[in-house]
Amino acid sequence: DQQVKQNSPSLSVQEGRISILNCDYTNSMFDYFLWYKKYPAEGPTFLISISSIKDKNEDGRFTVFLNKSAKHLSLHIVPSQPGDSAVYFCAASAKANAGKSTFGDGTTLTVKP
Amino acid sequence: GAVVSQHPSWVICKSGTSVKIECRSLDFQATTMFWYRQFPKQSLMLMATSNEGSKATYEQGVEKDKFLINHASLTLSTLTVTSAHPEDSSFYICSARGPGGPFGEQFFGPGTRLTVL
Numbered sequence: 576d577q578q579v580k581q582n583s584p585s586l587s588v589q590e591g592r593i594s595i596l597n598c599d600y601t602n603s604m605f606d607y608f609l610w611y612k613k614y615p616a617e618g619p620t621f622l623i624s625i626s627s628i629k630d631k632n633e634d635g636r637f638t639v640f641l642n643k644s645a646k647h648l649s650l651h652i653v654p655s656q657p658g659d660s661a662v663y664f665c666a667a668s669a670k671a672n673a674g675k676s677t678f679g680d681g682t683t684l685t686v687k688p
Numbered sequence: 689g690a691v692v693s694q695h696p697s698w699v700i701c702k703s704g705t706s707v708k709i710e711c712r713s714l715d716f717q718a719t720t721m722f723w724y725r726q727f728p729k730q731s732l733m734l735m736a737t738s739n740e741g742s743k744a745t746y747e748q749g750v751e752k753d754k755f756l757i758n759h760a761s762l763t764l765s766t767l768t769v770t771s772a773h774p775e776d777s778s779f780y781i782c783s784a785r786g787p788g789g790p791f792g793e794q795f796f797g798p799g800t801r802l803t804v805l
Contacts, residue, residue, distance in 0.1 A: 584729075611796075618692070618781050618796030619732070664731065675722070676794065680731040 578602045579667050581679035589687055594652040596682050598665030601646065605667035609676065610639060610650045613662045622663075623650070655686045690716045692784045694797035701772055702805055709767045709800045711782030717762035718784035722794065723755075726779045738765045772804045 580599045588594045596610075606627040611619035625632040625639045625648065632639050638651045652659055662683050666676040691714040701707050711721055719740050724732040736757050737745045744757035754776075756768040765784075769776055779801050783794040 616779075616799065616801065618694075618783070618798050620796065621793055624793075675734060675737060677734070678731045 576601070577680075578605075579665055579677050579679040581663075581665055581682045583682050584680070585683040585685070587685045587687065588655050590657055591654045594650075594655045594659065594684055594686065596650040596652075596663050596665075596684065598648050598650075598679055599646060600648075600667050602667070602669065602677075603646070604669040604671055605677075606670055607668040608639070608641060608648050609666045609668070610637075611664045611666060611678075612659075613664060613681070615662075619664055652684075655684075657686045657688050660684055660686050690714075690784070690786055690793075690795045692782065692795045692797040694780075694782055694800050696800060697798060698801045698803075700803045700805065703773050704771055706768055706770045707772055707802060709769075709780055709782075709802075711765045711767070711784070711797050713763045713784040713795070716784070716786055718765075718786070719762060720785040721759060721765040722783045722785070723757060723765075723767050724781045724783070726781060726799075732781060735767075769802065772802070774804045777802055777804045 578601050609624040610622040613619040623634050623637045623639050625641050630641050641648045662681045664681045665679040668676045693712045695710045721738040723735045726732050735750045738757045738759040740759045746752045759765040781799040783796045786793045
């Protein structure tokens with residue numbers, strides 16, 4: 576049973592436009608959510624996170640929205656840049672589970688010049 | 689941000705041999721490190737949680753006798769794949785948790801590509 580799902584394996588957007596990456600989760604115990612960016616043959620790098628007590632967190636071009644009732648979160652990148660092309664992983668943690676992260680399968684974002 | 693290194697970055701070994709992978713936090717002390725495995729075009733699968741000075745906690749389905757984890761110091765954790773077989777070929781990634789309790793940021797290493805012939 577996959578507890579964190581990223582239903583879109585890939586997304587392609589034009590440079591300068593908005594990229595929206597989606598993530599759904601099933602475990603209501605999750606109380607902290609993170610987005611990571613990963614290039615091939617490298618480890619993930621942390622992008623942005625959000626606690627379950629918030630519904631929005633913004634950091635520069637990156638904004639994460641959390642809809643707890645729908646168990647859904649999304650990452651918005653605006654404006655998108657070619658350097659944003661990578662695999663984006665959504666991850667969820669539960670304080671009750673010592674903060675171990677459960678990852679989605681990732682979405683490959685391609686930003687075209 | 690904090691730096692986590694892994695060594696080696698790529699290893700090729702014969703079936704039946706053991707391989708040790710090191711994970712180091714270079715500029716901070718990490719009481720908790722995590723080991724992940726990633727198959728091609730798949731998510732990161734948590735294998736085990738490594739706590740300094742204590743036994744690792746393995747996820748369901750991960751053989752602890754096959755994947756030996758040692759976290760001898762606050763900056764070093766090792767994963768030893770014992771009697772490796774071709775099905776163990778994968779990309780292994782470690783992460784180290786920074787300060788901040790259970791939600792302290794995880795800093796990931798660059799990964800180790802293991803190929804078992």
